[in-house]
Amino acid sequence: MDLETVRESGVGERMKSAFRRYPTGVAVISALGPDGPVGLTASSVASVSVDPPALSFSVMGTRTARLLLAAESFVVHLLGAGHAGLAREFSHSGGDRFTAEQGWSVLPTGEPILFDAVAALRGTPLHLLPVGESTLVVASIVEVFHGTEDRPLIHHARSFLTRKHMEGL
Numbered sequence: 001m002d003l004e005t006v007r008e009s010g011v012g013e014r015m016k017s018a019f020r021r022y023p024t025g026v027a028v029i030s031a032l033g034p035d036g037p038v039g040l041t042a043s044s045v046a047s048v049s050v051d052p053p054a055l056s057f058s059v060m061g062t063r064t065a066r067l068l069l070a071a072e073s074f075v076v077h078l079l080g081a082g083h084a085g086l087a088r089e090f091s092h093s094g095g096d097r098f099t100a101e102q103g104w105s106v107l108p109t110g111e112p113i114l115f116d117a118v119a120a121l122r123g124t125p126l127h128l129l130p131v132g133e134s135t136l137v138v139a140s141i142v143e144v145f146h147g148t149e150d151r152p153l154i155h156h157a158r159s160f161l162t163r164k165h166m167e168g169l
Contacts, residue, residue, distance in 0.1 A: 031071035053141035080150025081162035
């Protein structure tokens with residue numbers, strides 16, 4: 001089946017609908033862009049390897065995503081329930097980003113970092129694989145910072161959920 005036939009069949013829309021039913025963890029990925037810090041919310045972060053340390057995530061072709069892909073390094077912040085508001089702000093264009101109230105600091109290497117995230121993993125791109133309008137990133141992890149333990153933050157059905165929200169689901 002060629003790509004046009006797949007598009008016409010609606011499989012892509014049905015796949016989006018299927019993944020809305022699948023709960024995932026939430027991360028914010030940040031980097032230093034040419035004009036300052038950039039970042040976005042991602043629910044596609046996955047561990048790839050422990051030896052060598054590597055993870056993966058995918059991004060769509062937004063301006064922020066292009067700046068992240070061009071960066072020499074970035075930080076993947078694994079978020080807990082206390083960062084639900086931050087995840088929302090970074091999930092859409094025009095959201096409040098990198099404010100003092102959000103608790104951002106800067107690493108000596110220049111990347112913005114949230115030291116109170118559940119964990120923050122500084123990585124460098126190892127492989128960039130374009131797939132349609134998205135890019136799959138495999139990153140080599142060079143530093144890991146453990147922050148505050150927190151309850152889980154889950155992305156499900158286009159919402160950010162905490163344990164409180166999940167009761168009764």
